[in-house]
Amino acid sequence: MLHRLSSDRAQFKTLAFKPGLNIILASRHEGSDSSAKRRSRNGAGKSSVLDIVHFLLGGQTEGALKSSVVKDWNFTLELDVGPERLAVTRRASDATQVAIAGSSILQSRITNSLWCKHLGEAWFGWTGKKGAGGTSYRQLISFFARRKRDGGLEDPIRTFRSQTSASSETTLAELFGLDTELVRQLHYSKAAIKKLKTAQRALADLDKAAAPGTKQADLEAQLEAQIAAVKLGRDRLNTRIESFNVLPAFRELETELVILNQRFRDLSDDDILDAESIDVNIRSLESESLSELPDLTRLFAEAEIIFPDLVGGRYAEVRRFHEQLVANRKSHLQTEISSARRRIDEREPLREAVEERRRDITKALRASGPADQLLQLRDELSDREGELRQLKGRLEDARKLEVSIEQTEADLDDAIRALRQDRRERSAIVELASTTFSQISESLYEQPGSLAISATDDGLRFLPSTPFDQSAGVMSMEIFCFDLTIALLAQRRGIGPGFLLHDSHLFEPVDGRQFAKSLQIAAQISAETEIQYIALLNSDELDRAQRESGADFSDFVLETELSDLPGGGLFGARFD
């Protein structure tokens, strides 16, 4: 149950909730001027109440909370979590942390994800971060406070527009007390098969020979047939090449050509190495400044001071030594350069000889037609071999895929069987859910609707339906009955947050009498079961409901009212 929603800013309209039915009213003051009309819907901050509640229950920063005006406001929600009544405080500019007051279990500052984990434990009995089948706490809690912005009011079984069947069905299975893990397995297998089939199609597309629309099952056979054909072609080529080689003269020439080619490459490599060494040595000659006598003078002067006994008067001797060093170095570099040049020159005639012989052989081989043909056959053969390798690889892939698909399909069948079996064994739960839904819808329409929960090949389907399916607002009333059913079943199993929040968007398409009826049902159920029902309504809509039904809800209306007048909204000030 929720107790109090407040902020550390005085202009914020504090909301104090009571047990049972709570109606938060937003009054509209439609003026004749256009500016009043424009703000008539969103000025009071009804959806912001939902956004802040979600935010304080671990959700993301959404709606008005994104505005820079309120990013530093601390919002506080007092609520019951398990046996404790505590207060959680969070602000948009520091959303990774929440502050907790009044808890004997939690520290006073924890991360938001730890807060979510705690709520998952306290409200849904989880020991880990996620529930069975990978459901998340945030997905579950969304069924207790739907948001129009997310598309939560478009389909009873989805709380946001793009929610996948897998996500919605595991979440609902958890809420209804069915086996979540089985639902997850079923959807997992389905997704896996889809992926594998896509891969198979991609593989088939590679196969240009395959006629468009060829059956998947034929891919393997197709590949096998192709392989056989390519193999045959390769063997024929081999036979022809072998019969060519009966001419020994050609074979000798070919062998020689191969040797000559290698020889020529070796000679070129050596030339390159020598050219590089010439280059390096020339650069050394240029860059090394070789005779800097002033330095030598300084060296001598210093040495005389440091080693007076050693040096004596032998400057001329040292200088001669120095010049000898330099000359030696120069001549060494020169020798290196000239010997490299000589080696290159020596290679030149060799290269020419090799080149000439090579030309002759090639000419001989080409001139005698058969050799040309032989080379061509060789080329063709290596093409075939490559093709064959590729096809074999593809065949192997295709076989592996087929095996995976068979395996996964078997898994899927198992999952479907298990789900059906589980659904049968838990028929008591399903029956209770259907009965609950029927009772609620009956009191709404005087004729029961139905909720079928069926285990199909496609998953666990939840199919709520109400009588008079044509009437406007039927979807709204389905959602209303569905959510109440979830809240009741959860309450009975001792799980759930203990509240249900609906805003006026849900009731907008519903006629006044049904609207009033649904509020009466909500009031009655919440009085009987301690489920707190909070409705965020526009005052004129409530007036309409009261007028058309003769009922009176004024006892349930909260003291704090919101309005679209300046200073009357949830945040005190208006901002966009």
Added chain:
Amino acid sequence: MILPTKNITPDRALLTLAGRIFDGLGVPRTISGIWDEFRLQQQSSPIAYSWFILAIDLLYLMQLVQLGDDGLLRRKRAVR
């Protein structure tokens, strides 16, 4: 320049370099051979060729090395 000074770090002082060159003179070698090896060792803090030659000059000055007729630098037989 022989000893380290404010501007010459100990590992660039001629005496240090001379000692290093002398260490490598177990066998007689050409100046180019010594230079190539020395350059590899000093890759992290390159030394100019002229500075390297001065270090050898210093060795000679201290009567530790001599240049043979074959153009190879070698240690001088100890006479002390």
